[in-house]
Amino acid sequence: MSTTSLPSQAAFEPASRASGAALGDDRLWRWLTFSPALGLMVLLTALPLANLFVSSFQDILWSGGQAVRSNAGLAHYAALPSDALFRAGLSNTFVFALSAVSGQMVLGLLLALLCSKVTRGRVLYRAIFILPILIPGIVIGAIWKLMLNFDFGLVNQTLGLIGIAPHDWLGASETALLSVVLVDIWHWTPFCFLLFLAGIESLPQDVFEAARIDGATAWQEFRFVTLPLLVPTLIVTFAFRLVLAFKVFDEVYLLTSGGPGTSTEVVSFTLYQRFFTEDRIGYGSAMSVAVIFIVSLLLVVALSARKRSDAVA
Missing domain, CATH: 1.20.5 (Single alpha-helices involved in coiled-coils or other helix-helix interfaces)
Structure with missing residues (x-):
């Protein structure tokens, strides 16, 4: 064997x-x-971030075309809480970001849901919906500044046809920030629309078929099936847009230049003034570090929410 x-x-x-x-x-x-x-x-x-951090502890003056640096310690950071312009810019930025992003997400989700139901001409609708995001910011600022003009703007001309008196949308403190928010919603809603549409089209169809067999209405299908499955996409989109909205500059600069008063002063415009108008490089660097820290906290919160939603799913 x-x-x-x-x-x-x-x-x-x-x-x-x-x-x-x-x-x-x-x-x-x-x-x-x-x-x-x-x-x-x-x-x-x-390297630029490291240089920004180091500069935030220094006073920087220019002499003979050279930067003369001197130690300032924590003086710049200590001055931030008492800076009225920085406080106004930070407050307006939070209001602007939350308002604009909320409006963009609601409209973007609505357009994505409607477009996902379309069977004919879907490509045409997509092309029309994404047009605003393709226009440069400086062109958008010029367009809307003309449309919101008090004397000959299209908005006031249209309101005049129905008997409503013209209003100085960009020159009145009570409507200036609202006007900028509406312009930003018009500009960036297509971004949310594209992400939401991609998320909706990637959802498993067998879940929807099971819901229809069980007799779910359209509202119940959206509330109990579509919305829970879209939570990760909603969180990621909200995080992206919140960070981008926190950096808004071109629309404010072109439409209102931070006015009237400080009603549309945002933190990016405040940084621009500190760096380029007042030439306070050390103080502007400290302000930039503080803003980066705040944005990083927002990202951490968004990523934590995304992980929790994945764990629940």
Whole structure:
């Protein structure tokens, strides 16, 4: 009776060593190919941030075309809470960001739901809906400044046809920020629309078929099926738009320049004034670091909410 001898463990060692060597070479190759992009990212991101952080502790003056730096300690950071313009800019930025992003998400979700139900001409509708996002910010500012003009603007001309007196939308403190919010909603709703439409089209259809078989109405299907499945997309879209809305500058600069008074003063415009109008580089750097810290906190909260939603799902 013959017996079959089993291969010893030593027979597998050369193959395992060869596999490990190949894996090590593959990792080395990945790092070598990734290192130029990593170096460029460090050069363009980490170094400017480090320079900004260092500058926030210094007073910087210009003499003979050279920057003369002196230590300021924590003086710039200590002055931030008492800066009325910074407080107004931060407050207006929060109001602007929350109002604009909320409006964009509601309208974007509504348009995405409507477009997902369309069977004919869907490409045409998509092209029409995304047109505002393709227009440069400076053009949008010029268009809406003309439309909201007190004397000959299209908005006041239209309201005059139904007997409503003209209003100085951009020159009155009670409507200036609202006008900028509405312009931003018009501009960035297509961004939310595209993300929501992609999210809706990627949802599993068997869940909707089961809901219809169970007799769910359109509202019940949206509330108990579509909306819960879209929570991750909603959180990511909200985080993206909140960060971008927090950096708004061009629309405010072109429409109101922060006025009247401080009614449309946003933190990006305040930074512009500190850096380029007043030439207070050290103080502007401290203000920038504070804004980056606030935006980072918002991102952490959004990512934590995304992880919780994934865990629940």
